[in-house]
Amino acid sequence: MRRRLFPSIPQSLTVFAFWLLMAEDYAPGTLLMAALLAWLMPHLAARLEREFARLGNVWILIPLVFRLMGDIVIANITVARQVLGPEARLRSRFVWVPLDLTNIHGISALASIITLTPGTLSSELSEDRRHLLVHCLDVDDPQAMIDDIKRRYEAPMLKVFP
Template sequence: MRTRFRSILPSIPLSLMIFVFGILLADRITAGQIVLAGILALVIPQVSRRLEREFARIKSLKPLPRLACVVLYDIVRANIHTARLVLGPERQLKPGWVWVPLDFKNIHGITALASVITLTPGTVSAELSDDRKYLLVHALDLPDPQALIDEIKTRYEAPLKEIFP
């Protein structure tokens, strides 16, 4: 009986949260909205149960303060550089795409790396290869693709490899 109940509702807290948010997000509470929230509360946990999960493993938080300072400095520096590019002549822009090879496959570390890249003005992470070996990055100003790759690997990926094994 218990296993049959778990097959219908694999995660009661998740179902309750989905139901409550389904009601809260509605403009007004109607019978149809309650039914829709109930259906979503039953279906979404079923679908999410089938997803591949990878739990975060953290080796050390020691590099985190230094990484935070580097990221904050780079954000300020990139804001100034990007403002100059955007306000300057359009012909000075040299946008481009580059595949950054990754030295680690931990999805949480890769997500942190992609977030840091996207937080830095003038760059955005666009895609992760299926084998998790490359991250596609777009840069507003890309005169030297290898220099961008080297900067990402030394300033961001190296400390993240120390945090996420």
């Protein structure tokens, strides 16, 4: 009976908490909406096809986070210089990045990392999950950019999501 009403209590609690955090309000209407979503979202999620994450070496994430923070700082400075400079010098383009990752959770994490880094944006995953379309604000050598993403971000993610 409890399982039918609340398929995933942790997911319900998470949805409830995040709704309140995003609303930044504790009025009765907000609490009611949070409760409704906390009940509804696990029911909707239960109908989706699930692919469970198989985690490997999660300790790889610690140096990856530090690398990502450094890359974000450097990319912010680079993008600021590019945006404030002459627009004609920008070489904006879409690039398909071939993926070795097969787990959707790993692909999602990689796409998020790419999007977090200023100047790049993950925009599409191919139907077969073998290529990720990335928009780059300024790239002169697409292959070098692909190699950089695969070496800096995808290689560690392959160890986390084998």
